[in-house]
Amino acid sequence: MPTNTPAPVTFLGLGNMGQALASAALTAGHPTTVWNRTPARTGPLATRGATPAATVADAVAASELVIACLLTNDTVTEALTPVAESGGLTGKTLVNLTNGTPNQAREIASWAKDHGAAYVDGGIIAVPEMIGGPAAYVYYSGDEEAFTAHRPTLARFGDTRFVGTDPGFAALYDVALLTGMYGLFSGATQALALIRSAGLPTAPFAEELNQWLAAMAPSTAHWGKALDTDSHLTDVSNLNVNQAALPNLLTTHLDQGLPVDLITGLQPLLDRAVAEGHGHDGLSRLAEVLSR
Numbered sequence: 652m653p654t655n656t657p658a659p660v661t662f663l664g665l666g667n668m669g670q671a672l673a674s675a676a677l678t679a680g681h682p683t684t685v686w687n688r689t690p691a692r693t694g695p696l697a698t699r700g701a702t703p704a705a706t707v708a709d710a711v712a713a714s715e716l717v718i719a720c721l722l723t724n725d726t727v728t729e730a731l732t733p734v735a736e737s738g739g740l741t742g743k744t745l746v747n748l749t750n751g752t753p754n755q756a757r758e759i760a761s762w763a764k765d766h767g768a769a770y771v772d773g774g775i776i777a778v779p780e781m782i783g784g785p786a787a788y789v790y791y792s793g794d795e796e797a798f799t800a801h802r803p804t805l806a807r808f809g810d811t812r813f814v815g816t817d818p819g820f821a822a823l824y825d826v827a828l829l830t831g832m833y834g835l836f837s838g839a840t841q842a843l844a845l846i847r848s849a850g851l852p853t854a855p856f857a858e859e860l861n862q863w864l865a866a867m868a869p870s871t872a873h874w875g876k877a878l879d880t881d882s883h884l885t886d887v888s889n890l891n892v893n894q895a896a897l898p899n900l901l902t903t904h905l906d907q908g909l910p911v912d913l914i915t916g917l918q919p920l921l922d923r924a925v926a927e928g929h930g931h932d933g934l935s936r937l938a939e940v941l942s943r
């Protein structure tokens with residue numbers, strides 16, 4: 652088959668994300684087979700030309716490339732086990748875009764290999780409406796040959812970033828980005844609760860919070876270089892200053908009668924870094940201390 656002919660592809664899982672992935676493949680002209688536990692969800696894609704499969708086995712048989720996007724990794728192996736045990740995965744490439752942990756990815760890679768399939772794990776860095784657009788990308792790791800062979804299809808979803816042959820690395824990068832996001836959400840949740848607990852309107856404050864977070868976020872881009880070169884000194888906002896200020900945050904929330912579980916983790920880390928003599932370093936030092 653010429654490389655510019657869209658290759659057949661099967662999708663297992665048509666939740667919000669699976670629908671978006673399959674839709675992008677259909678738009679690009681790939682012969683697309685879809686399976687979902689609740690069959691009614693295949694309807695809109697079938698209307699656009701996708702082939703609904705009645706069983707996972709039929710879906711897997713239809714394409715060399717099988718893309719799974721279910722709720723959890725347990726549900727992926729649960730859905731595929733009967734097919735795998737009857738030899739249906741042999742010669743297939745399983746690309747698993749389900750959110751999970753690095754060790755889960757490594758276990759599924761080993762399981763897939765035992766059943767004759769190449770395995771590529773993926774971490775989607777996009778929400779469904781971004782799929783196929785310029786800002787979407789997906790981390791991939793695992794079988795590099797299989798990834799390269801199917802890259803033209805995978806590129807329909809967004810930029811393809813292969814991060815290593817260790818199948819766990821895509822999940823590692825994915826979880827690292829999500830960690831940053833949830834940290835931001837934790838802080839924003841606590842900040843809004845503080846304003847609300849004082850009986851103040853939150854909408855105007857939320858606008859200001861958004862602007863403040865956007866102004867602060869770029870500083871984290873410099874932390875990586877500081878960590879890689881082990882040079883953390885700063886003239887701007889060093890650990891001594893932050894250590895002095897942070898108790899005011901905790902005290903204010905406690906005085907307001909709020910739980911502080913979402914924001915307590917930084918104080919002991921700051922105390923430890925300052926006690927080790929890093930008080931004149933910037934906040935990048937905290938990641939170095941934490942990673943030891």
Ligand code: NDP
Pocket residue numbers: 664665666667668669687688689692720721722723726729730748749750751775776777778779
């Ligand atoms: P949805 O809840 O919309 O869909 C879940 C899918 O999993 C459905 O197809 C559902 O089938 C299926 N499923 C659940 N349990 C089982 C089971 N036991 N056996 C077979 N199928 C099952 O989730 P999303 O589509 O949004 O997310 C899918 C994956 O993509 C998740 O791992 C998520 O973390 C990841 N992701 C999602 C993003 C998002 O913004 N939505 C962003 C990045 C990653 P049924 O229709 O029958 O219930």
